[in-house]
Amino acid sequence: xxxxxxxxxxxxxxxxxxxxxxxxxxxxxxxxxxxxxxxxxxxxxxxxxxxxxxxxxxxxxxxxxxxxxxxxxxxxxxxxxxxxxxxxxxxxxxxxxxxxxxxxxxxxxxxxxxxxxxxxxxxxxxxxxxxxxxxxxxxxxxxxxxxxxxxxxxxxxxxxxxxxxxxxxxxxxxxxxxxxxxxxxxxxxxxxxxxxxxxxxxxxxxxxxxxxxxxxxxxxxxxxxxxxxxxxxxxxxxxxxxxxxxxxxxxxxxxxxxxxxxxxxxxxxxxxxxx
Amino acid sequence: xxxxxxxxxxxxxxxxxxxxxxxxxxxxxxxxxxxxxxxxxxxxxxxxxxxxxxxxxxxxxxxxxxxxxxxxxxxxxxxxxxxxxxxxxxxxxxxxxxxxxxxxxxxxxxxxxxxxxxxxxxxxxxxxxxxxxxxxxxxxxxxxxxxxxxxxxxxxxxxxxxxxxxxxxxxxxxxxxxxxxxxxxxxxxxxxxxxxxxxxxxxxxxxxxxxxxxxxxxxxxxxxxxxxxxxxxxxxxxxxxxxxxxx
Numbered sequence: 001x002x003x004x005x006x007x008x009x010x011x012x013x014x015x016x017x018x019x020x021x022x023x024x025x026x027x028x029x030x031x032x033x034x035x036x037x038x039x040x041x042x043x044x045x046x047x048x049x050x051x052x053x054x055x056x057x058x059x060x061x062x063x064x065x066x067x068x069x070x071x072x073x074x075x076x077x078x079x080x081x082x083x084x085x086x087x088x089x090x091x092x093x094x095x096x097x098x099x100x101x102x103x104x105x106x107x108x109x110x111x112x113x114x115x116x117x118x119x120x121x122x123x124x125x126x127x128x129x130x131x132x133x134x135x136x137x138x139x140x141x142x143x144x145x146x147x148x149x150x151x152x153x154x155x156x157x158x159x160x161x162x163x164x165x166x167x168x169x170x171x172x173x174x175x176x177x178x179x180x181x182x183x184x185x186x187x188x189x190x191x192x193x194x195x196x197x198x199x200x201x202x203x204x205x206x207x208x209x210x211x212x213x214x215x216x217x218x219x220x221x222x223x224x225x226x227x228x229x230x231x232x233x234x235x236x237x238x239x240x241x242x243x244x245x246x247x248x249x250x251x252x253x254x255x256x257x258x259x260x261x262x263x264x265x266x267x268x269x270x271x272x273x274x275x
Numbered sequence: 276x277x278x279x280x281x282x283x284x285x286x287x288x289x290x291x292x293x294x295x296x297x298x299x300x301x302x303x304x305x306x307x308x309x310x311x312x313x314x315x316x317x318x319x320x321x322x323x324x325x326x327x328x329x330x331x332x333x334x335x336x337x338x339x340x341x342x343x344x345x346x347x348x349x350x351x352x353x354x355x356x357x358x359x360x361x362x363x364x365x366x367x368x369x370x371x372x373x374x375x376x377x378x379x380x381x382x383x384x385x386x387x388x389x390x391x392x393x394x395x396x397x398x399x400x401x402x403x404x405x406x407x408x409x410x411x412x413x414x415x416x417x418x419x420x421x422x423x424x425x426x427x428x429x430x431x432x433x434x435x436x437x438x439x440x441x442x443x444x445x446x447x448x449x450x451x452x453x454x455x456x457x458x459x460x461x462x463x464x465x466x467x468x469x470x471x472x473x474x475x476x477x478x479x480x481x482x483x484x485x486x487x488x489x490x491x492x493x494x495x496x497x498x499x500x501x502x503x504x505x506x507x508x509x510x511x512x513x514x515x516x517x518x519x520x521x522x
Contacts, residue, residue, distance in 0.1 A: 054476050084482040096473035099481065101418045103398045110492055115411065117487035145426070159481065 002068075003167045003198030004028040004051050009065035010222075011046055011055065020046040021222040024065070028167075028198045028215075033189050035213035035230060036202040039243030042219040044202035045092075048169045051200070052089045053080050070166055085116050088160035092172035094152035097159075098144050105147070106131070106140040109159045116163075123162075130162040135184060149176035157185065161192075168192060168199040174208060186212045206247045210234055210264050218242045235261035277393045282327025284394035288501040289403045292394045295322075298508035299387040302515040303380040307522070309372050312379035319383045323390045331390035339385055343378045350374040395421060398492070405491040415483065427467065434462050 005027045012019040021043045028034040036044040049055035053074025056063050063075060070086055072079045091097055102108035109130050113123045131137045134154040139147065144155055153176040160168070168189070174182045186208050189199050193214070203209055209230065216233050218226040225242035226233055233239050234246045237260050245251055246262065249269045253262040263269040278285040284292055299319055306312050320332045354370020397418040404414035435445065438458050444451045445459075478484070 049476070052476075052480060054479060058472070058475055058479065080479065080484075081486065084485055087480065089476065089480040091473060091476065093473060096470050097477040098474075099478070099483075100422060100474060101397045101401060101415060103396065107398050107492060111483075112481035114405070114490040114492055115482040115485050115487070117485075117490055120490060120492065123490060123492065 001030045002027045003030050003070055004034075004200060005066075005068045006047065006051075007066040007068075009047075009050065009063065009067055011043075011050055011063045012061055013046075014060040016061075019222055021050070021219075024219070024222060024224055026217045026224055026227055028200045030166075030196050030198050031193050032214040033193050033199040033201065033209075033212055034215045034217060035209045036200060036217050036219065037204055037206070037244045038219035038225075041221075042243065043222040044219055045171050046222075047219070048089065048171050048200065048202055050074070051167075051169055052087055053083065054089070085112065085163045086165055087167045087169065088163060088165035090157055090160055090168070090170045090173050092175045094149060094156045094176055095145075097156040098152070102144055104141050105136065105144050105155050108144045108155055109162050112159060112163055126162040126164075127158075130158040133161055133188060134158040150178050150181050153177055154181060154184075157188070161188070164195075164197075166197055168197055168201075170199070170201045170203070172203055172205075173201065174203065174205050182208050204245070206234060206245060206250070210247050218244045231264065232261075234264055277330075278327055282394070284323075284326035284328045284390065285396070287326070287394070287504075288495050288497045289396065289400040290497075291501045291504055292391045294505040295508045296387040296391040298512035300384050301512040303383040305512070305515040305519040306380075307519055309375040309379065312376050312383070316379040316382040316386070319386050323386055326390070326394075328390035328393050331393050332386050335382065335385040335389050339378075339382055342381055343374075346374040346378050347371075350377075392421070397422060399495045401489075402491040402494050403497075405489040406494040408488055411483065411485075411489045427463070430466060431459070431463055434459055434466070438462075 006024050009021055009024045010019050011021040020041075024043065024047065026034075036047060038044055046055060049059065050063060050067055051069050051074065053069065055061060057075060057080070067073060067075070069079075070083060072082055074080070074083060099108055099111040102111060106127050109127045110123050113126055118126070127140075128137070131140055134157055136151065136154050136158065139151060139155065144152065147155065153173070157173065170189075174185060177185060182205065189201065189212055193199050201209065201213070213230045216226070216228060216230040217224055218233070218239060220242045226238055234250055239246060240254065246254065247264045249266060250262050250264050253269065253272075258272070263272045280286075299315070302315055303312065306315055323329060323332045350370035350373045351366045352364070352370075354367030354373070356367050356369040358365045359368045359371070360366070400418060401411070401414050405411065438455070439445055443455055443458050445455045446452075
């Protein structure tokens with residue numbers, strides 16, 4: 001079941017002469033992790049803002065084409081309210097994602113459920129589960145503004161996880177995470193997909209997402225250049241032509257002159273070179 | 276909140292310090308004469324000490340001391356009217372009275388405001404507003420405004436350090452300092468504007484603009500004593516206004 005659909009979508013920011021997206025079409029289904037990537041300025045972040053209804057509502061600009069987020073056009077009146085709590089948006093700058101009024105991490109995570117008027121028992125139980133899932137129960141009483149970038153990013157993700165959203169929109173969610181944090185997030189994305197949520201991640205973290213994503217959409221200058229299975233696309237040459245890249249081992253193999261299909265992991269590389 | 280959790284001001288219902296501070300401010304402006312305003316300032320200091328926010332009274336002296344000196348020079352030394360000699364200085368009697376009146380007014384307002392700031396807990400305030408069913412947006416505006424200052428200061432320190440590491444000279448002559456204003460102020464303002472945008476996104480996706488009544492996570496107790504203090508403060512401020520108008 002499609003949870004997010006882009007159909008021939010174009011978008012131009014106010015004052016910009018070049019559109020951020022042009023004729024962009026892709027879909028993200030329930031139970032799957034869809035990975036958006038591309039070169040800098042390819043339009044992946046813009047696609048997430050459009051999907052969440054924040055563009056053009058808050059950014060201004062002109063949108064063309066059709067978007068449906070959980071069956072609604074997010075730019076329509078009343079859509080934001082109807083989508084509240086059902087769509088989770090995580091941006092790459094955790095410090096600006098904090099509510100600004102919470103004194104503790106637990107209050108921060110409880111911010112959205114409280115806004116939705118959930119009963120207190122449900123909020124407390126949800127906060128506990130979200131903190132456990134992100135391995136940060138020990139931070140529950142800490143002031144969120146005093147956390148490290150990685151801890152803050154986990155808190156921001158927990159603050160969305162507590163809502164049990166139907167659609168995740170994550171923009172560079174591993175930007176501040178360490179190796180353990182990245183592994184934890186990748187497991188979380190898979191478990192969220194398993195729960196039935198649609199997960200859309202805009203990221204350049206090929207090493208992490210190569211084995212996590214079910215589908216890879218590569219944008220080039222605001223257009224969908226490639227759309228397919230990550231393991232297939234990452235091994236080939238077309239992803240490089242599209243301005244994106246592969247995993248570290250895939251990149252190494254390419255630089256070393258290995259012909260496609262290239263290995264993507266250390267194990268695959270060892271197996272390939274051992275032959 | 277910078278008070279010990281057990282302090283009376285910290286345990287009070289969040290609206291109580293707010294109402295008391297507002298009442299003190301109204302009374303300070305309304306009360307006529309040096310005696311009344313000095314009495315109000317003294318009462319404010321005693322109240323602040325008794326409720327565990329005593330450091331606010333000390334902190335208030337930092338901005339108050341230069342203001343008091345300025346009032347003394349302006350009204351006491353340079354003032355008109357009959358003169359009185361104190362320690363060899365010829366001072367204006369009326370000017371001194373005016374300086375004491377204004378100084379005590381400022382003292383009461385500054386001390387009460389800093390005590391309120393020290394006692395203010397954003398989360399408890401938001402919960403108190405939610406418990407009443409009042410709009411969350413109004414509470415958010417109050418809290419975010421109060422919390423903006425320390426964040427802005429922290430950001431300014433980071434920018435100062437960054438610019439200094441890139442060779443900006445912040446010490447030395449006045450000209451050096453004036454030159455440093457631009458490279459520090461513009462990134463500060465631009466950063467704040469960018470943050471406003473992103474925080475707006477975050478609040479939107481976290482349902483801050485919802486129409487549903489927000490759940491109070493830990494609603495603060497509104498005891499009889501709190502209600503009585505608030506009524507007493509409001510009535511006292513009203514009485515001060517009446518005294519000023521009809522007295």
